[in-house]
Amino acid sequence: MVSPAHFVALAVILFVIGGVGVLVRRNAIVIFMSVELMLNAVNLAFVAFSRMRGNLDGQVIAFFVMVVAAAEVVVGLAILTSIFRARRSASVDDANLLKY
């Protein structure tokens, strides 16, 4: 029997993988993918809790998260493309003009 605890555990694992990916990778696209992974881990947790509590609130929020994530990807990829055009690089360490 698959209990909600299993779903939550999976969500945590996915979230940590995504988080580590954001922290350690330099390629902006990979970082984006990691962010998506974190968002979907949270979605998984929402749906699991929704199921557990027997109401639809969590599922509605999961949809919201998906919509926001889609919008964010659109804007983020547009920025990334323009940075790549300017610098010929997708590495986040190269875009470091805003510092002390």
Place this chain on the structure above:
Amino acid sequence: MTGSVAGAPSAAVMTTVAAVGVQRAAWLLLALPVAGAVILLLGGKRTNSWGHLVGVALPVVSFVYAVIAFFAMLSYPASQRSRDLHLYSWITAGRFQVSIGMLLDPLSICFVLLITGVGSLILIFAVGYMAEDPERRRFFAYMNLFLAAMLLLVLADNYLALYAGWEGVGLASYLLIGFWQYKPAAATAAKKAFIANRVGDAGLSLGIMLMFATFGTVTFNGVFHAVGGASHGVVTALGLLLLLGACGKSAQLPLQSWLLDAMEGPTPVSALIHAATMVTAGVYLIVRSNPIFNLSPDAKLAVTIVGAATLLFGAIIGCAKDDIKKALAGSTMSQIGYMMLAAGLGPAGYAFAIAHLLAHGFFKAGLFLGAGSVKHEMDDEVDMRRFGGLGRVMPITFVTFGFGYLAIIGIPPWSGFFTKDPIIEAAFDKGGTSGAILGTAALIGAGITAFYMTRIMFMTFAGERRWDEKVHPHEAPPVMTSPMIVLAIGSLCAGGFLIIDNRLVNFLAPVVGVPPVSHGFLTPVSGGALALAIVGAAIAWAMYGRREVPVTAPAGSPLTVAARKELYGNAINESVLMRPGQWLTRLSVYFDNRGIDGLVNSLAAAMGGTSGRVRRVENGFVRSYALLMFFGALLLVGALLLVRV
């Protein structure tokens, strides 16, 4: 023969009625010199060629009006001679109401006539004296400014407007002492006069504040009516604060040091401001405030002590100075000492103080104009050791100066005999030890006066000529000699005119009360004063008339040396006030630089250093920002959990 206030009819506070008729135009007295100053100052160089004529004409018109107003006053009965002219409301703030008004009463009209009359004569003299000065227009502008301020001082009907005039004459005095400001001595003297006056002005302003705090009003009428109900301490404090103000303006001890240096100004300035009018403002203040002083024997005693000490102090300085103007300045200080002494004697002396003040206005202005005439012809030489024998080449100056000389040493029938002797009498009449001491001081002062004035006469006009070959003195032009002649006639007649038949005493009685006793002339005291004057003059003749005067000053006795150094007045000021003041300034500067600036600067440096280190966190790597956000989020979650538990 009691000199106490209780025995004397106290000066009832006069009721004032609104001015009518010709006196309604009294604002002209002020407006004319103000207009003169404004035209000359704003007109600039365009008025250079005719400015001095305007500068003379307006005060003369002012004098003519003053004479008309004076006769209008004489036509009123004695009890209704105090007339008030409201000009406008100056300050209206709740309970505090100050209106600018003019008070025409017997006391103020005396001053108005003196200021405009002697002022006009001196301005006429100045047309000739300043003829070669490229800045003559500016000189006349300042002189008009002075006249306006001085008239405001004596015509004001409240202490605040009086104070405005008081400060105005201080400003005009500063501007005129420093008129030749390219001379460092003149610039320094102007500053010295201003600063010494500030000390006195502080006393006067504190007095006015005390009046307002105690009585809620600063008008003469209000204060004098209310002062009877005030406590003894307040009245004495008021008297002493007013005395401090008077000391500053009238160069009395201990604020006397500025007057001798003030002789750096042009001679007409010395004659008008530092002999005839402004320096007598202190006497006016005390006589005007007579209801306050009548109630405080302590304050009156302080006034007499200041007066007696200054009359000896100034006279001793006058004996040793070789600079003719400074010798005369010492004499001015001494004569004002007489007036202060008289003013401090209460109703017994108020009228005599004013009589001596008016007579002094004539003879001292005449003496200064004579000195100015000599200085003008001697190419600005003022050292009497380089004069000698001028009586033969400048006969008119010699005779007019001689009239002033006879007036000041008190030879009958010249003015000083009539006006100085009643003061000495009144001092003796005070009775007791203090009366004897004050009277003796005044009597000795009369002897010293004769000595130094005779010395000036002999060194300047008698003996062999001691001046350079290059100097060719001759008589001054008529524009300069005619005012001197008028003043000489005044020196001859003024005293007798004012004193005989008690003319001035009766005229001023509604304002200042009447003296309790009346002496005739040629009393033992006046005989003694005359004898002492003759002795003093004889000693001076033996020392300076019979013997040849050396061109370089001999070493002299310790007293002479001290008198040359103005009895160490400046040294005392320097060691007691100036040097500690400088140390205080240096200490404050050190504390400011090291203490306060150090604190502020180190705080700023600490902030700067910390920021320099903290900003290194912004390293431009997205991942470190992300890590920080993670830690931040963890911290938040941890905190939330902690709160829930």
